[in-house]
Amino acid sequence: MEWIKSHRTKLWVAGIALLLVFYLVLTFNRAVLLLADPQPIAKAIGAAYLVLPIIGAWALVRELMFGAGLERLGRELEAEGGLPEDTLPRTAGGRIVRDAADAEFPAYQADAEATPDDWRVWYRLGLAYDASGDRKRARAAMRKAISLHR
Structure with a gap:
């Protein structure tokens, strides 16, 4: 089970x-x-x-x-200790509170702009996009992370 x-x-x-x-x-x-x-x-x-x-x-x-x-990539990043801690507040239904996710987003975006060739920052940016509810950009950032990892 x-x-x-x-x-x-x-x-x-x-x-x-x-x-x-x-x-x-x-x-x-x-x-x-x-x-x-x-x-x-x-x-x-x-x-x-x-x-x-x-x-x-x-x-x-x-x-x-x-x-x-x-x-x-997620397993590799987790093994490195590079996954962001999930501290975002959630609704009673378990969804992430979007305002809180939006408030944390600029830090991940700044990391991606500062080191655009690191797959790790793109993976974290994808997680941030997903938490903010932007699935299209989350998938694009994750695709970029996968291509950079290769």
Whole structure:
């Protein structure tokens, strides 16, 4: 039971990924069936339908690699003692109070501007963006951290 609690997110990701793979296989199968049909319209729909599993598989692989890279960097930063301490106040529902996160954000932004070639500051900046609710910039900062780590 302890193992399940500590790996809950990974289990959810695996479940969603399996569902997506199942959907992609079904979509690919339908595309092949339509391509085999003698009607030109069916062939055209089948060809268009074939694009969906290709894009879906590409997106799935990309997201899984992104998640694995973030986990690897997070473990490395934690081993170095470089993860920021989670002292931000939370609401009754467990969400970070955005005003408090926004107040701490400039320090992380200044670190990233001062040492733009250090993946560690970009990882922490990504965490700060995430705490402030800006998921798009958080992902961009994390992508930069992964690319700098390489």
